[in-house]
Amino acid sequence: MTENTSLRRLSTAVVRLILIVFSATVVFPFLWLVYSSFKTSREFMENPVLLPKQLYWENYSHAWVQAKLGSYFFNSILVSVSALLIILLISLTSAYAITRFVNVYTKMLRGLYISTFFLPGIVGLVPLFLMMNDLNLINSRLGIVIVYVAVNISFSVFVLSGFVGQISKEYEEAAFIDGASRYSILFKIILPLSMPAIVTVAVFVFLGLWNEFLYAYTFLSDESLMTVPIGLNNLFAIQKYQTDWGALFAGLTMVLLPTLLFYIFVQKRITSGIATGGLKM
Structure with a gap:
């Protein structure tokens, strides 16, 4: 019984780990896209991963009107x-x-x-x-x-x-x-x-x-x-x-x-x- 319980817990942990990794591969690119939309082009070219120093809302107006x-x-x-x-x-x-x-x-x-x-x-x-x-x-x-x-x-x-x-x-x-x-x-x-x-x-x-x-x-x-x-x-x-x-x-x-x-x-x-x-x- 103890061995079956351990195997069940191990399989559950493995499944959860796989789901967490999969979720991270989906969620992180989305979050990166959202906060990158508030960056200036200079900030993005300097370091694409870091958060923006301030929210640059003009990007949205440029995309909506000019583009x-x-x-x-x-x-x-x-x-x-x-x-x-x-x-x-x-x-x-x-x-x-x-x-x-x-x-x-x-x-x-x-x-x-x-x-x-x-x-x-x-x-x-x-x-x-x-x-x-x-x-x-x-x-x-x-x-x-x-x-x-x-x-x-x-x-x-x-x-x-x-x-x-x-x-x-x-x-x-x-x-x-x-x-x-x-x-x-x-x-x-x-x-x-x-x-x-x-x-x-x-x-x-x-x-x-x-x-x-x-x-x-x-x-x-x-x-x-x-x-x-x-x-x-x-x-x-x-x-x-x-x-x-x-x-x-x-x-x-x-x-x-x-x-x-x-x-x-x-x-x-x-x-x-x-x-x-x-x-x-």
């Missing part, structure tokens, strides 16, 4: 929220159809979603660009929203189908008896019951859209339409020659903090959504 980060923020919010709402609407209706109307057409639709889900995004980049170019949707917010919807539908349907499929049909049968239509059942019964899974999908999709670089870099060339990842890439290219590292770190901090706080706020909903719905198709 046009405010415009990039607006574009990212507009594009990400618009695409997310469309994705949730299409994926919820598709998941309901796939799980409630089992026939050859819904099976084909489910197979289509699954097949596209496992394809790397870069595989269809060239044909997608040619198609969008023919439709005159290159370098437009509408075009990038359509692209984001197309590449994120599969994941959303994949998750929501597993959740909607587990909702008892007795709720729908009772609603049918009361004279409810399919749309009333979908939006008044299925939608509220699926909210944990919808929140889970919304968080993952939104974070993916917010940080997406490849498609935005390919389809957007006008600076007034660029999103945050493209803006940060341009800011990094400029600041390398201007040596204004404080403004660059300030921009990175402003982009990182909202997503971090958003994730912390909804992490319990994410866990409950995954645990309740599962990832079944």
Whole structure:
């Protein structure tokens, strides 16, 4: 018994040590980024590790105004929220159809979603660009929203189908008896019951859209339409020659903090959504 207890304590200590080391590798770079955003370029070049002598708030104003980060923020919010709402609407209706109307057409639709889900995004980049170019949707917010919807539908349907499929049909049968239509059942019964899974999908999709670089870099060339990842890439290219590292770190901090706080706020909903719905198709 004593030997088993010692082994258990040793294994627990080893696991805790590994977790502490892993946490340090995640937390320290974040803290370094935040306090470096308050340094002057001279302080950063003298010693990148030391804390700043005083808080240099001008870095944030330089990043927001002079580096046009405010415009990039607006574009990212507009594009990400618009695409997310469309994705949730299409994926919820598709998941309901796939799980409630089992026939050859819904099976084909489910197979289509699954097949596209496992394809790397870069595989269809060239044909997608040619198609969008023919439709005159290159370098437009509408075009990038359509692209984001197309590449994120599969994941959303994949998750929501597993959740909607587990909702008892007795709720729908009772609603049918009361004279409810399919749309009333979908939006008044299925939608509220699926909210944990919808929140889970919304968080993952939104974070993916917010940080997406490849498609935005390919389809957007006008600076007034660029999103945050493209803006940060341009800011990094400029600041390398201007040596204004404080403004660059300030921009990175402003982009990182909202997503971090958003994730912390909804992490319990994410866990409950995954645990309740599962990832079944």
